[in-house]
Amino acid sequence: MKIIKADKLVGELSPPPSKSVLHRYIIVSSLAKGISKIENISFSEDIIATIQAMKKLGAKIEQKDNYLLIDGRETFKNLNENIVIDCNESGSTLRFLFPLSIVKENKILFKGRGKLFKRPMTPYFENFEKYKIKYSHVDENEILLEGDLKAGIYEIDGNISSQFITGLLFSLPLLDGESKIIINGKLESSNYVDISLDCLSKFGIKIINNSYHEFIIEGNQSYRAGNYRTEADYSQAAFFLVANAIGSNIKINDLSENSLQGDKKIIDFISEIDNWSSKDTLILDGSETPDIIPILSLKAAVSGKKIEIINVERLRIKESDRLKATVEELSKLNFDLIEKKNSILINSREDFKVNKNEKVVSLSAHSDHRIAMMIAIASTCYDGEILLDNLDCVKKSYPNFWEVFLSLGGKIYEYLGK
Template sequence: AVSANGNGCPPIDIAGGEVPGGEVQLAGDKSSQYLTSILLSAPYFKNDTCIHIQGDLTSKSYADITLDIMKTFGVSVINESYQRFKVKAGDRYNAQTYQVESDWSSASYFLAAAAVTGGEVTLTDINPHSVQGDAQFTSVLEKMGCRVEKKSNTLQIKGNPLKGITINMNNMPDAVQTLAVTALFAEGETVIQGIGNLRIKETDRILALANELTRLGAEVGTGEDYLVIRPGDYRGAEIETYDDHRMAMSFAVAGLKIPGIRIKNPTCVEKSFPDFFQRFANL
């Protein structure tokens, strides 16, 4: 594989042929997506593959999703404490009819809506026991004061007065923006840790959150991998989305409590949730 422009970035020219497999060294501190792509392909490599993770693997929950779906389709992976992953060459996926789960990242905005308004929201056709990392966002809201009731394929949340928490969100990176906005309406400060990889998402999400939360009137502190949010006196504002779908959807939650919020470039939600604002309006 060769970068067409010689700068290490796409477009990339890829020559066909067998992939040898074998021993692979992979940095794990920036993203789990590189691991996922190799794992999914590894059964079709020429030789058995062992992926050695350099450092601590970030966003382990996404690796769990990958391993779970590979197992469902007939390929088992040996996971040695998220430091080594072993895949046998020659294993093959078995075709089947598969029901794709509802997306917990998208659900987080509706859960947060109940949390900040003190209302009730019921989610249907959702798996409360999913391996998706963001399925644990309900536990975060419980720690902040909400009441959650889970059934086989539904979940109900009731908002209560919120309190600030300190939490490591490394396994729920896509829910960080939702939590940050929710924290605006909690009593006391909220400290969100373990989120350094948010700096290399659609935008530098730590910087983007600091900018827009401050614009609304919160007091915000940041570090390389953390965010501290202290409630303040809020005012309406135009929210810059940085062409990041999760910025737009998260700050829509703030609009439920702060009059005068306008979301710039709302069409950026089309990346993951094209009809988000129509569904959100139905609340």
């Protein structure tokens, strides 16, 4: 455990590359019949998991300091029996590659850790049973998958995760025959599907999108190699955008104004909060942007305005119960938050009393990178010192976060006791 403290953060930074975009570039490049160059790389634990997984499926990936050379000409050729893919804690790696790993008949053991296999996989299981694809839970951290993916009709509920749709969009163009993905109900996080469709289009794959209700995928398509630069990550930039909105002065470079990333919405959310003058409760819909809800909650809490962030129940199936963790930790810093089943109420209590700041308050990252980074930014508006556990959990998405925090004037030091 370490003490973290900051007054205001001041300086300049470039956010890491978008993890969402980079996962996708690595996978589609590994399917292309040629050599692709992907620039602007951050080797987070999740990205390393996807690189290693595609290597297991036959792709040749050469890692340089800030770019990858990816040759997909041998992918799915000469596969070894009993391949093991370690997804670590990466939901993207698991869900993107689960169907992709069996576009050729195959037997794959998927491994993970933490809460990875507590996150839903039912949409795949229900469809795989229809096509006689075998799967079995070896233990709580391993699933054995055996069979071959078939062209056909796949039905996916839209309110669980768009990652299931992306996994099928990557896989189905490689099969013989036309396929269709039917979305049951409203598709949440449609922006992530937009990123997938954009990536597929760049690499030569055609998908018909019928208003996010269904996707029609022609079979026997071929991925085309290409050279691309990964844009900066709005979900990571969000921490520093909020820091600026609550008093810091950070120049943030490399953000694309034309980005398809849904987490770009943080800019609109900040503006909505700042411009809200009514005594009524401001309602913010978080259904499309689950990753930025913790840091958005901090901005909302600091504003002192009555705010409810709704449609965020999916936060409960992230690396932690992120809804509960956000409320729990910010409440320890004397902010007024109430946890509801599907929302967070902020500054809603007329009789809310602030406890006297302790010199040192003990907080938990809940082994969740986004909670840890939220707490780091929250330290800029807390007079005391914050004792935080598991600082290393940020390696999942932002390996040098604490170095950046220090470069902007933040402090990290050992706790020597009272």
